[in-house]
Amino acid sequence: MADTVASPLVEMCDISIAFGGVKAVDRASLDLFPGEVVGLLGHNGAGKSTLIKILSGAYKPDDGEIRVNGQTASIRNPADAKKYGIETIYQTLALADNVDAAANVFLGRELLTRWGTLDDGAMEMQTRKVMARLNPHFHRFKMPVRALSGGQRQSVAIARAIHFDARILIMDEPTAALGPAETKQVADLVRQLKTEGIGIFLISHDIHDVFDLADRVFVMKNGRVVGSVRVANVTKDEVLGMIILGKCPPSATPGPGAVR
Amino acid sequence: MNDLLAKLEIDIRLVGMVAALGLVWIGFDYFTGGLFLTPRNLWNLSVQTASIATMSCGMVLVIVTRSIDLSVGSILGFAGMIVGVVQARFLPVDLGWGYDNHWIWLVAVLAGLGIGGLIGTIQGFIIAYLGVSSFIVTLGGLLVWRGAAWWVTQGQTVAPIDARFQMLGGGIKGSVGAPVSWAIGIVTTLLVIGLMLLARRRRIAYGFSIRPAWSEAAIYGVVAITILGVTWIFNAYYIPVSVARRIVEASGQVWPEGGVQIAHGYAIPVLIAIVAGILVSFLAIRTRFGRYLFAIGGNPEAAELSGIRTRRTQMLVFTLMGVLCGLAACISTARLQSATNATGTFDELYVIAATVIGGTSLAGGVGTIHGAMLGAVLMGSLQSGMLLLDMPTPLQNIVVGCVLVLAVWVDGVFRRRVG
Structure with missing residues (x-):
């Protein structure tokens, strides 16, 4: 083998x-x-x-x-x-329920603009890309993840793990x-x-x-x-x-x- | 209806708060026989609210991270005493700078911010690293710093307050006048609309959904009317004729037959509070630090597992809260033109009430700076209105308490219905 x-x-x-x-x-x-x-x-x-x-x-x-x-x-x-x-998808998903999918995917590894501020546009863009691969029907990018279904939340947690190589x-x-x-x-x-x-x-x-x-x-x-x-x-x-x-x-x- | 509002991305809660404020104002105006909605009263209201509003910006971040700060009123009291002693005794007498030095006010302000930040950091360290609950640490702080405020001068009131420093508290000299106010109003309007246009263009560039053009335009209209309207009101409050006459004559001109009207314009403490609100808002929405605060409030464990240094973040929130207390101490001391060890007593309750009325959830993770500042204006309006109605103080407290509970209940019902 x-x-x-x-x-x-x-x-x-x-x-x-x-x-x-x-x-x-x-x-x-x-x-x-x-x-x-x-x-x-x-x-x-x-x-x-x-x-x-x-x-x-x-x-x-x-x-x-x-x-x-x-x-x-x-x-x-x-x-x-x-x-x-080493990336982990926890049993509890470990999502911050009060922020949106992109904020969760990039939590702790935010993309920044050249002025050092959060680049929400770029983060949403990349989240859309990775989510398109995992869950093509997902389009609730502006919602806090609290509002998502179990499967959608799972997708967000997986997206966070696989997005960073x-x-x-x-x-x-x-x-x-x-x-x-x-x-x-x-x-x-x-x-x-x-x-x-x-x-x-x-x-x-x-x-x-x-x-x-x-x-x-x-x-x-x-x-x-x-x-x-x-x-x-x-x-x-x-x-x-x-x-x-x-x-x-x-x-x-x-x-x-x-x-x- | 909800779908339409969602598509327009209008903050319904904000609309609700503005409506509530409008009702309160109209009600008071009716019952006081038109005394409430006058430029004079609204200007005074803005100055009286400045200190609470400044602190409520920080309280939003504290509560968002599932903490509480009960010590803000006492920190204000202690920092105010330090600010007073620095400018009335330490610099002019002990260091021999004299009373007319140009830099006394600045050193006093820096001392206030520094002592506030230091106290906040100490409390934050105990909360974040030693693991004592924020309720207990700041309850202790409430007693400790109020006691310390007395100790600074053994209870003596500190005066005189430096003439330049007094400008931070408003009054005739502490207002920027009509031309500057118009300039601030116009520039701010253009800046806000410019930033919103920029954000829209970025969304278009990314191919994200955008508001329909008509609603975007309507929002720009509301922004412009609000900012310029406020500017117009403050510019409609004129300083007393005798003072105006003195100013005109002092500048070497002749007092004309019909007299001239000199407007107050924005008071400096109000500008300070607004700038503090904008900066803290920026911190909360546009920086990593702010994002982490909300993540910690939403799910502390998840924040920790994402590699966020949660303890450090939590400590820094209290540092910021302390700095804002120091700033509020400068405003209060300057406005009262003296430093007393009782300044800021019960402010913690008003600050927390303003923050919670402004839509910050005590469960953590949810809250906005602009909401809290509107909450502060609402609280200020209640006090000012009841004062105009000659209501006895105990009754005022009863009303404020009831309004707090009512507001949070209505907010909770709303949250469950609309989500």
């Missing part, structure tokens, strides 16, 4: 973080190759979102190392993560709030981004979401990685066994959380 030859896009090595004595993530390691979709599965509270928020800069790990393209990366805040081309895309429960048609749209987008060589982390507590799209899955339980496995080499039931019992099938690479 090509991706075993290429060097990983991201490696998270032995990451630990505790909140008030509770180990939310315990010595977790995972990796992601260019053009690969990696699913991160586990129950609610298994530590998936916390682990991924460390990669996106929202939390600082107590221990462990993150490498991007083989180099040690220092990610102390969300802005650092973005500098490494992401190399690593994190999608936390991307289809949780969507209908069937919009879910299919997101799946198509994931496939398209994959062909562009972007590495994608897909986080979900529902394996059906992930199974069709992912090349590999990592399973987490109680803050630890149970193991990782190529989707092609395993059945859904075996993955469910990993999620529920923490038991690795023979085809999987066991992690520190695996039951022996």
